[in-house]
């Protein structure tokens with residue numbers, strides 16, 4: 001199948017005479033590349049890889065790594081999970097450049113939180129693509145890439161918090177207890193959501209009990225409630241006529257709530273088992289709403305940045321802005337370490353299981 005696709009892409013080379021000497025795509029990729037195997041049903045993959053109510057479209061385990069990489073062009077039950085976040089990255093970058101052109105941007109202390117928000121979004125999108133594309137390789141790969149996916153979500157939450165704190169928050173909110181504890185709290189809850197998700201994934205086996213979702217959802221919900229608090233305060237205290245960012249903030253909250261709904265419940269596939277194997281899974285809809293949430297956040301934060309960039313250094317001081325800059329990679333490293341420590345436990349569990357099975 002892969003060979004067919006590459007051949008077809010290769011023959012799409014334009015017929016224009018001066019372009020005819022360009023190498024074909026199929027010439028650039030060695031013909032010895034392994035092609036991904038056909039997809040199989042849920043009963044043909046280990047229980048770890050089975051998703052509730054998804055009955056077919058699974059990629060077989062233990063293929064060559066390249067097969068999983070090339071499966072980006074294959075039709076399987078993770079295809080849309082990969083493509084929703086794979087396309088969201090370039091769209092986000094296009095919107096970034098459009099806003100740079102329209103509203104202006106200078107790389108300095110005042111723009112650091114905005115830049116970190118973009119970096120955090122690209123990190124979570126890339127790690128999610130890697131997880132959905134490569135997790136089918138083996139049980140080790142499944143755990144490793146989903147732990148990294150949780151790292152991405154944690155740093156994204158913190159990236160959003162930085163943007164909300166430095167560009168959207170009001171003085172009255174910053175003087176409250178929540179405002180005073182906001183940045184260390186956001187970093188702590190970001191880490192807690194990563195640790196909670198890694199723990200729940202390593203602790204519970206399929207079919208997953210409700211306790212697993214609770215372990216994932218409680219820290220993530222607490223993190224979100226804190227991260228969004230300056231925005232909610234802003235929405236209720238500022239006139240909508242004054243602030244062009246408010247409709248975008250409202251849309252980012254609406255999209256996030258919808259994404260959380262589809263993340264928490266296996267709908268609509270629960271009502272149509274086997275009919276959402278390729279298109280229509282709740283997780284795909286979750287990806288879609290989360291990507292939209294990120295787009296609206298970018299628009300909102302850029303508007304807030306454009307209105308307040310001259311005051312940011314004066315209000316917060318360069319030191320606090322640089323501290324935020326340092327805390328971001330520190331949180332990333334702590335989350336990666338947490339994921340790797342959990343991975344070590346999983347590795348031991350899997351080895352013990354393999355020895356028992358022998």
Ligand SMILES: [Zn+2]
Nearest residue numbers: 081128283287
């Ligand atoms: Zn996902």
